[in-house]
Every structure is written in structure tokens, then in C-alpha cells.
Amino acid sequence: MELIRIIISVLIPPLGAFLKVGLSLQFLLNLILTLCGYFPGLVHVIWLLSRK
Incomplete structure (x- = not known):
């Protein structure tokens, strides 16, 4: 599952x-960035993916 998440993250951050975090502040920050x-x-x- 982690490999799929990495591939999706490269294509659509x-x-x-x-x-990874759901609908949260980190998601909104990533959308703005x-x-x-x-x-x-x-x-x-x-x-986000590298931190535990």
C-alpha cells in the first residue's frame, strides 16, 4: 500500500x-502549495509520507 501511496503522491500531491492524513490542515496546506x-x-x- 505504501508504494501505491508514493506513486499517487508523485502524480497528484x-x-x-x-x-495519509485525511481531510485536515496538512491536506489543505498541501492543496495550497x-x-x-x-x-x-x-x-x-x-x-508527510516520510514522517511517522
């Missing part, structure tokens, strides 16, 4: 954040 640019959203979702 907000969806990957949603799968992705709207500002793909790379900031990608960095944020990688950070």
Missing part, C-alpha cells in the same frame, strides 16, 4: 496527502 506550484506540493507530501 494533494491526493497523496489526503490518503500545489496550486502555487507543483514542486512545493510535492516536497510537502514527501515530507
Whole structure:
């Protein structure tokens, strides 16, 4: 499941954040970052996935 989450996160960062944390502040932050640019959203979702 983790590999699928990583692949989805690279393609669509907000969806990957949603799968990890649900509908929360981190998801909204990732959505805003992705709207500002793909790379900031990608960095944020990688950070979310790497922390426990």
C-alpha cells in the first residue's frame, strides 16, 4: 500500500496527502502549495509520507 501511496503522491500531491492524513490542515496546506506550484506540493507530501 505504501508504494501505491508514493506513486499517487508523485502524480497528484494533494491526493497523496489526503490518503495519509485525511481531510485536515496538512491536506489543505498541501492543496495550497500545489496550486502555487507543483514542486512545493510535492516536497510537502514527501515530507508527510516520510514522517511517522
